[in-house]
Amino acid sequence: MKQVRLMALIRETAVVLVLLLVGGVVMLGIWAGGAPPEELREYFIDRGLVETGAVNLVSSIYLGYRAFDTFGETIVLLLAVSGVIFIIDRKELTRTKLARPTIGNIDQYGRHRTEILDLISRKLSPYVMLFGLYLISHGHLSPGGGFQGGVVLASGIILLTLGKGVDKIEAMFPIRRVALAEAGTFLLLLGIGVVGILYGGTLFENFLPGGGPGDPSEATRIPIVSHVFFLNLIIGLKVGAGISLISLSLFKEE
Amino acid sequence: MTEVLLILLLVMGFLALQVRNLLSAVIFLAVLSLLSSLLFYHLHAPDVAITEAVVGAGVSTVVFIWLLHRTERRDDT
Numbered sequence: 001m002k003q004v005r006l007m008a009l010i011r012e013t014a015v016v017l018v019l020l021l022v023g024g025v026v027m028l029g030i031w032a033g034g035a036p037p038e039e040l041r042e043y044f045i046d047r048g049l050v051e052t053g054a055v056n057l058v059s060s061i062y063l064g065y066r067a068f069d070t071f072g073e074t075i076v077l078l079l080a081v082s083g084v085i086f087i088i089d090r091k092e093l094t095r096t097k098l099a100r101p102t103i104g105n106i107d108q109y110g111r112h113r114t115e116i117l118d119l120i121s122r123k124l125s126p127y128v129m130l131f132g133l134y135l136i137s138h139g140h141l142s143p144g145g146g147f148q149g150g151v152v153l154a155s156g157i158i159l160l161t162l163g164k165g166v167d168k169i170e171a172m173f174p175i176r177r178v179a180l181a182e183a184g185t186f187l188l189l190l191g192i193g194v195v196g197i198l199y200g201g202t203l204f205e206n207f208l209p210g211g212g213p214g215d216p217s218e219a220t221r222i223p224i225v226s227h228v229f230f231l232n233l234i235i236g237l238k239v240g241a242g243i244s245l246i247s248l249s250l251f252k253e254e
Numbered sequence: 255m256t257e258v259l260l261i262l263l264l265v266m267g268f269l270a271l272q273v274r275n276l277l278s279a280v281i282f283l284a285v286l287s288l289l290s291s292l293l294f295y296h297l298h299a300p301d302v303a304i305t306e307a308v309v310g311a312g313v314s315t316v317v318f319i320w321l322l323h324r325t326e327r328r329d330d331t
């Protein structure tokens with residue numbers, strides 16, 4: 001017994017030492033690195049709004065200038081979803097209804113169900129989803145964007161699932177269709193990138209016929225920000241579908 | 255303000271590591287995420303703050319609690 005405790009103590013000390021070492025190296029890197037280069041910062045502040053039209057400088061950078069990185073992030077999410085689907089048994093995912101019905105306030109898993117969770121989740125989740133849509137559609141104007149909005153959208157669906165049970169929510173959002181939305185929006189994103197190559201030579205080049213945001217020459221022109229807006233919309237749908245898919249299949253597996 | 259938040263983050267991380275009830279550990283992690291989201295907001299990064307609040311305090315807590323539901327509630331090591 002004493003030896004076990006000694007081993008645990010040694011292990012904990014080793015972990016703390018390694019953590020301190022790693023932290024020290026990181027802090028040294030930060031202190032030795034000096035100030036970040038100012039050229040890019042000045043460039044983004046000066047030209048960001050004019051070149052991408054997005055008032056929110058963060059989304060003008062990550063969708064206007066560095067959409068390729070965002071594309072990589074969506075691939076990461078796609079891999080996570082694929083992993084969950086791969087691990088969880090496929091028969092479980094396509095299974096239709098549970099045989100045991102809900103009796104009184106005991107649900108089909110034999111758990112005691114309270115009305116508080118049911119009521120609050122039902123009243124709250126529409127507003128959560130609305131906030132997600134706001135974050136997605138105003139990502140170019142205010143803080144937020146496709147990724148954040150998509151996750152908020154999915155958390156609205158998770159909230160509904162916690163209240164009503166997975167079977168009812170799965171009837172509204174069938175897993176097969178959510179997976180289709182995930183894959184379809186990914187292909188759409190890929191297509192937009194490729195069209196950008198064909199149009200301007202680089203991935204995710206803005207191919208919409210846009211003038212600047214304050215360009216008065218042609219009133220019928222699509223504003224230049226619509227590229228960022230559509231990318232936000234597609235990424236929001238993709239992330240929302242992906243996170244909902246992961247959580248729905250996790251809940252369904254139990 | 256920044257220093258207070260950073261110290262609270264350390265405290266929350268330490269508590270999450272030390273506590274034996276894993277559900278409490280998950281809740282400490284959620285509070286840690288919420289505090290770091292406050293920190294990001296205080297450092298003028300509202301986009302990151304939204305992401306941290308939603309992913310760290312929201313979705314990952316749900317996933318962790320689902321995991322606890324499937325496995326053991328206590329850490330007996």
